[in-house]
Every structure is written in C-alpha cells, then in structure tokens.
Amino acid sequence: QVQLVQSGAEVKKPGASVKVSCKASGYTFTSYEINWVRQATGQGLEWMGWMNPNSGNTGYAQKFQGRVTFTRNTSRSTAYMELSSLRSDDTAVYYCARDTQLNGMDVWGQGTTVTVSS
Amino acid sequence: DIQMTQSPSTLSTSVGDRVTITCRASQSISSWLAWYQQKPGKAPKLLIYKASSLESGVPSRFSGSGSGTEFTLSISSLQPDDFATYYCQQYNRYPWTFGQGTKVEIK
Numbered sequence: 001q002v003q004l005v006q007s008g009a010e011v012k013k014p015g016a017s018v019k020v021s022c023k024a025s026g027y028t029f030t031s032y033e034i035n036w037v038r039q040a041t042g043q044g045l046e047w048m049g050w051m052n053p054n055s056g057n058t059g060y061a062q063k064f065q066g067r068v069t070f071t072r073n074t075s076r077s078t079a080y081m082e083l084s085s086l087r088s089d090d091t092a093v094y095y096c097a098r099d100t101q102l103n104g105m106d107v108w109g110q111g112t113t114v115t116v117s118s
Numbered sequence: 119d120i121q122m123t124q125s126p127s128t129l130s131t132s133v134g135d136r137v138t139i140t141c142r143a144s145q146s147i148s149s150w151l152a153w154y155q156q157k158p159g160k161a162p163k164l165l166i167y168k169a170s171s172l173e174s175g176v177p178s179r180f181s182g183s184g185s186g187t188e189f190t191l192s193i194s195s196l197q198p199d200d201f202a203t204y205y206c207q208q209y210n211r212y213p214w215t216f217g218q219g220t221k222v223e224i225k
Contacts, residue, residue, distance in 0.1 A: 035214070037162075045154075045162065045205055047214040061213045095161055104152030104167035104209065111161055 002026035004096050004109035011115045017084040020112045022096035029077035030054040033099040036070065036081045038092040039111075046092075050099060051079060086116045120144050120208050124217035130225040137193040139220045141206035146186045150210035153182055153191045156219075157202045165204075166191065196222070 007021040022034065036048040049060035051070035058070045069082045079096060094112045097105035121144035131137055141151065149169040154162035164173045166182035169189055179194040193200055201224055206217040 044219045045156075045207075045216040047207075047216065050212075050214075059212055097162075099209075100167075101209075102168070103171070104164050104173075104207070105154075105162075106164045106167075106173065108161035108163070 002107050004107055006109040006112045009113040012086050014087055014116055014118055016086050018114050019080055019082040020094050022079045022109050024077045034079040035097045035099045035105055037095045040092040088116050091116045119213055120215050122206055122208055122215050122217040124220050128221045130223050131196055132225050133196055135196045137196050139191045139204055141189040141217050143187045143208055147208045147210035149185045151189050152207045154205045155202045
C-alpha cells in the first residue's frame with residue numbers, strides 16, 4: 001500500500017542540526033511532491049515547504065528560509081528534511097506528506113518527534 | 119500569505135448531531151481548499167479536497183462546500199469516531215496555510 005515511513009524520534013541540543021527521513025513506498029516516488037509540516041505540542045499545523053523529488057526543486061516557508069534544507073535520494077525513494085540552528089521552540093512533531101497538487105495532501109508519514117533541550 | 123480562520127475553535131456536541139465548521143480565507147482561493155481530521159498522537163487524515171470532493175474511503179456523512187473565501191465542513195450525524203480536531207488548508211498559493219483547528223468534543 002501507499003505509505004510514507006519516517007525515521008525515529010530525535011533529541012538534540014540547542015544549536016545542533018537534525019535530519020529526518022521519509023521513505024516512500026507503494027507509488028512512484030518521483031511523481032508527487034513531498035511537503036513537510038510540523039506541529040508543536042498542543043498547537044496547530046505549520047507548513048514548512050515542498051520538494052519535487054523528480055527535479056530536486058524546493059520551496060521553503062519564509063520563516064524557515066536559511067535554516068531548513070530538503071533533499072532526496074531517488075534510488076532509495078527517500079526524502080530528507082534537515083533543520084539547523086535548533087532552538088527550544090523547534091520542539092515539535094515533524095510530518096512529511098505526499099502532495100497531489102490538485103487534491104491536497106493525501107498520504108502522511110507517522111511523524112517524527114524532535115525534542116530540543118539542553 | 120493567505121490567512122485561514124476557522125470557527126468555532128471548540129465545538130461541544132453529541133453523537134447524532136449535525137456539525138458545521140466554517141473556514142474563511144483572507145483572499146480568494148477559488149476551490150483550492152482541503153479539510154483534514156486529526157486524532158491525538160496521529161497524523162492528519164485528508165477528508166475533503168477541492169472544497170467539496172470526498173477523499174476515497176471517507177464516510178459520506180462528511181461533506182464540504184464553498185468557494186472563494188467562505189467554506190464549510192459538515193458532518194451530517196456525528197459518530198463516536200468523529201471526535202477529533204479538524205483543520206482547513208488552502209493550496210491556492212504558496213505558502214500553503216492551515217486554519218488554527220476546530221476541536222470537536224463530547225458535550
């Protein structure tokens with residue numbers, strides 16, 4: 001079945017970087033964009049940006065420009081989100097989601113908890 | 119950025135009730151609106167896309183309507199499995215933006 005499986009929970013110190021992976025299966029990885037969305041505890045959903053796995057093109061929400069990088073490995077059907085200069089308010093669950101462009105984000109990863117604490 | 123505003127923030131309701139959630143966009147987004155359901159500790163689940171199209175496998179008691187700047191999500195007869203938080207999201211223009219969420223809770 002179509003699914004996105006993310007890497008496990010991370011604990012990082014302030015100022016460090018984190019890299020979360022998102023492995024796609026059940027569909028052609030390069031046919032759909034991948035979005036990244038995060039959610040702090042008890043808060044709403046916050047869109048971080050998109051990546052086209054075919055071209056490698058990316059777009060980032062202004063809030064994360066300069067701190068976030070989306071990459072992919074097409075041979076492994078895996079997308080990556082790297083966030084640098086971590087702060088305590090980056091503590092959140094990070095989701096990857098398949099973007100159909102016309103029909104919303106129809107498949108989501110299970111989420112990866114990133115905790116930033118000294 | 120396009121701002122999405124949902125109302126109400128919380129809805130206390132009972133099984134069998136009809137529920138309506140409103141989402142307003144700060145500018146026209148045509149019909150490029152999706153609705154998601156999220157339960158605690160779980161990823162969001164797509165319910166409705168293009169404002170009124172039902173995602174495959176989603177029960178028909180869910181429906182969406184609207185265009186331009188005003189949208190609604192309706193649940194015709196609330197079931198125990200429907201107690202959750204609901205989010206609208208526009209995908210007319212980057213950056214994609216979400217409403218703040220509506221929590222549907224048991225009265």
